[in-house]
Amino acid sequence: MDPTETFNAMMEAFALGLRDDAIQSAEDLAAWLDRGGFPPVIHISTDGMKVFVVDERIAREICVASCRQVQTACQTQSPSP
Secondary structure: OOHHHHHHHHHHHHHHOOHHHHHHHHHHHHHHHHOOOOOOOOEEEEOOOEEEEOOHHHHHHHHHHHHHHHHHHHHHOOOOO
8 A cells, every 4th residue: 555645645636525435444544554554745834945754653643634634624515426
């Protein structure tokens, strides 16, 4: 599994309102992390001026929280088209 690819797929599906795809990616990524898999590489920029690569521990926490939020939000939305 490529956690960065899965994280990106989750975020894109969520942004496009593809509820089922977003949930599936969130579940896959959460399971990967629960089994001890490494987190995705996450970059954060500040106003587009500087880009920081997030520490692995922080990336894991961001990823876990994002998966949880995507699943919660998608469960309260109407089904995907």
